Amino acid sequence: MSPRVADQDVRDGLLEAGARLLAREGPAALTTRRLAAETGTSTMAVYTHFGGMDGLRQAVRAEGFTRLTGYFEIVETTDDPVSDLSAMGWAYCFNAVANPQLYRAVFLEPPIGEEDVALGRAAVQRPIDTIARCIEVGRFDPAEPESLAVQVWVAGHGMITGLLAHLLTLDEVIESFSAMGRNLFVGFGDDPGKARRSIESAQERMRDQAPSAD
Amino acid sequence: MSPRVADQDVRDGLLEAGARLLAREGPAALTTRRLAAETGTSTMAVYTHFGGMDGLRQAVRAEGFTRLTGYFEIVETTDDPVSDLSAMGWAYCFNAVANPQLYRAVFLEPPIGEEDVALGRAAVQRPIDTIARCIEVGRFDPAEPESLAVQVWVAGHGMITGLLAHLLTLDEVIESFSAMGRNLFVGFGDDPGKARRSIESAQERMRDQAPSAD
DNA sequence: ACGGTACCATAACACTGCTATGCAATACTG
């Protein structure tokens, strides 16, 4: 199929340039001719490697998922799973704020293929495991971790998209983040005081992981 | 400025055709030439009336806000403000499911002009008033209604966008809708039993307001 | 009735994704 090494180089170059162009100049900059100029090839390379712009966008989308997984992994596991979960929430926000255009492409565009949905669900596996741990140690009442994860993700995703559309300010997001976290965690069964302290400790843990423009 | 009546007719025709094309065939169908063909004029009409495609898209956006306001207004005010608030949540979802492309254009695109943000905040005035009523009658603890409204909107918006991106299923949305509502309302100070009953009554009230394709 | 103005139809420009064609270099095959 793809025996030569140089082919993979061109493919990776297009993917890297695509993610970079999208992140820095927005979706309008993601054109075949621009990609050809950036990678020193021609527009046809996009078709041989991705079948067209839609295919390349889908690949960039997958790249965004893996980048998100990376953000989740910088959160270390402690003996306070609620704090870990909150920290992942902040990591999620940092990823979105650091790469807003990529976040848009990944989570707001309608999926080209169904395999993207599978990729997305795989990316949130670690938060789901953390929620399961919250249940195991008795912080949350027994429940389906996936069901709780949906609520947590909805809260984070809703805040991020509201922020990206300029319908919420950053201050509102920060305030709501803590408030919604408390309300949800207490609703899940956690003690109000413990929930508040876990959320604050997460904020402390993530303070130095400030978002850096990519 | 605009003395003749026919001018307004052309403007309204473009706007109506724009909203219809966007709703039925998606953003790709929203082109100058297509609009010209639909309204029986030429591409220049878009420029005289809206200054370009961006201006027309912005106008369609505003149309989407007013349509949302209309959905809120079909919810009658009762003596249970928590039920009213939940019913508006369902109305919000119905609007989004009935006009997904319009919802995308209104709430997911980055705002062209800041006046759109003001329009959006005006559209959610009625839910905010309802939250204020929840506080007045003692169902919610004293708080800034806007602060609580942000959390409610974030929950609804997050679920809708997750649904539109095929990252959530309709079943997940319906389940989460009730669960998040309960968790948030109880966090706001409501009695768990009362919250549950109000949400269920809202679901009952809105049962016949099923979303119809536009 | 006439000047002025606002509106729109026509045509063109630069740009987009995409396809057909051909060439060059690689990989298989005897």
Add this chain to the structure above:
DNA sequence: CAGTATTGCATAGCAGTGTTATGGTACCGT
């Protein structure tokens, strides 16, 4: 090792896009 087959990309072109410049035309105020 020679010859062929195949893969990958460069070139050029097509149909489509938003936008602009240029006219013409119908209206409005006087």
